[in-house]
Amino acid sequence: MKAVIRNTTVADRLLFIFLIAASVAGIFISREAMPKGSDVIIEIGGKTAYTFALDTDRTFSVPGPLGVTIVEIKGRKVRVKEAHCHNRLCEKQGWVARGAIVCLPNRVVISVGGKADNTPKGIDAITG
Amino acid sequence: MKTKVFLLFFIFLLALPLSCGKGRPSIYKKTKPFMDTLVTITVVAGSDEQANRTIDKAFSVIEQFGDKINFFSDKSELSAINRNAGATPVKVSPDTLGVIERALYISEKSNGAFDPTIGPEMNMWDFFKKIRPSDTAIKKKLSLINYRDIIVDHDRSTVLLRRKGMLMDLGGIAKGYAADLALANLKQNGIGAGIVAAAGDIRAFGLKPDGTLWNIGIKNPRQQSEADELIAKASLTNKAISTSGDYERYFIEDGRRYHHILDPKTGYPAGRCRSVTVISDSGIFADGFSTAVFVSGPEKGMELVREAGSDAVIIDKDGVIHTTPAVKGMVTFESGH
Amino acid sequence: MQLQDKYRIAVLSAYALALHGIETLVPTPIPWMRLGLANIVTLVALVLYGFRTAMTVTLIRVILASLFTGTFLGPSFVLSFGGGVTSTAAMGLTFLVFRDMFGPVGLSLVGAFFHNAAQLTLAYFLFIQRIEAMFVIGPVILLIGTLTGVANGAVSGLLIKNLLKKEGAKIQNDNEDAEPAQ
16 A cells, blocks of 8 residues: 555645545535435436326336336335346435436436426415 | 645535535425325425424324224224114224214204214215115115214213114214324424325415415316316415315216215205315314315305304305405415306 | 557457456446456556557457447447547546656546546436436546546556566667677
8 A cells, every 4th residue: 555655646646635525525515416306207218208206105117128127216215126237226326315316228217306296386285 | 735735625615515405494295195095294394304204203193093083994993983883882082082073063063064974875875886875775874864863971082873873984074183183293293384185184384485375276176177177276374274075086977976975964965066165274164164065055155164264165066156255365266267 | 660569459458358358247346336447458558658559459449348248339339438538538648748747546547537527428418318317426436436546547557667677677688688799
């Protein structure tokens, strides 16, 4: 380890620290800055295929070129329960309350966002 | 050395925006099925965690209450009462006693337009399979419908149905009571604003984060398309709002509409109104009352509402809208109505 | 020298492909953990043999790898190609302009950064139009890339040193051999 550090230049070290700081900060900022959504939007191949309300618990399957991806919404969070892609990246992301989960091989993008939900715009509840 | 200090400062600057964003109150919503319908609880909270925690607690209160008055479950207190009709009084828990007493109060005030002993008649209808009883069957069971035959002993906390074959159905009033329980629970746990909506029975309290009132849509009883869904929008808070309509559970046969709000005096679906929305300060006057007003019709119903010091929107069988004066300040009607 | 160049390129490409192949076999605990081992070859080639050699090796590696896996011209090829070319170009430029400022670790970091940035950008425009997804995985990928970049850079540095020693010894030997008897 010490040998490695000795073999680096000042510029090397500065660049390293800068990149680490920037990416860590980026992680925190993106997590906070993501719009709080009330919608789960599922896109297949770039086209919006399904929209679900984030506040209603449900489990459903999303068809894709590599097979069926099972998505679960629970407790205002969404996750990929089961996917058939190579690296299972999407599954490993766990529960997501903001931002998105991407399954690149399957061309499936699950994002949380938007204000529209089951009730029409501007309405908080419906009686009748 | 200087560069290292600069870098640390830079990282610190990046970290600043993280401290904002937490603690700003926003609206959270959650929906779960209970009591044969979907219950949605909306709260204004400072975090996901607070919202989830308080909403889940309120949900469990609703669940426990729902189990006690479940008409279709043998284990419920209500079923115990029904099984022992014409036999022995049944001891019940405070909430069950409370909702039954509330039902009795509304029955008295409405002269029987609302009557929880409607069970035997309700049982003969199936709105999903489109089954309706014969006229003879309906007439036969009418004698079992009489709220005065519910004997409540408040001190002993018991309820007795006087005659064998009587069945109590609290469906017309249970959701509102559950909403009240949930509301109290949310307030107890520190929530200052929100909505509890058990299907159409709604309780709204507090103000939204931007300081405005809650917007509650009123369904159009003769909705033709998606654009037509609402007939009016009510802006209010700290009120109970409840609707009874002939479009919730129904089927049409030979041009006639058969729906689930039966007139306790005739055993047939009440036909004087299409929908009634009652807006009240107290939950007690909202749900059971909307049923009572629905059955009573526009004139008698309006009287009931006025006596109770509440407000209402009544859409009668011809589609004509009747309102109490104060409604003008609370409700805006969609164009065309 | 032409022949020696071609020979070198062939050998380097072979190493690059081999490393690429090995790296796909290694199970990674963390998702998105691409070790980028083939970049070691690119970097070493750049420092020892120049930009042209490095770029050629990269191109050969990317194209052959995709042909072997049957993904030629497919989405993963596009990402691989874009990432590889951009990072090699960036490293080359940095090496050219800032030759003495950065060591192999710094160059590797530059390469890793541009490789990931290029791939994220391509992925956004071609596959995932949702910018939110980019904001979420972007920083994570950059972080992991930075860490693997350091490791690769260190390995590259060692290799360069060793190879220089060998070359130096070889040149010495050559000189010794070439020295005719007085």
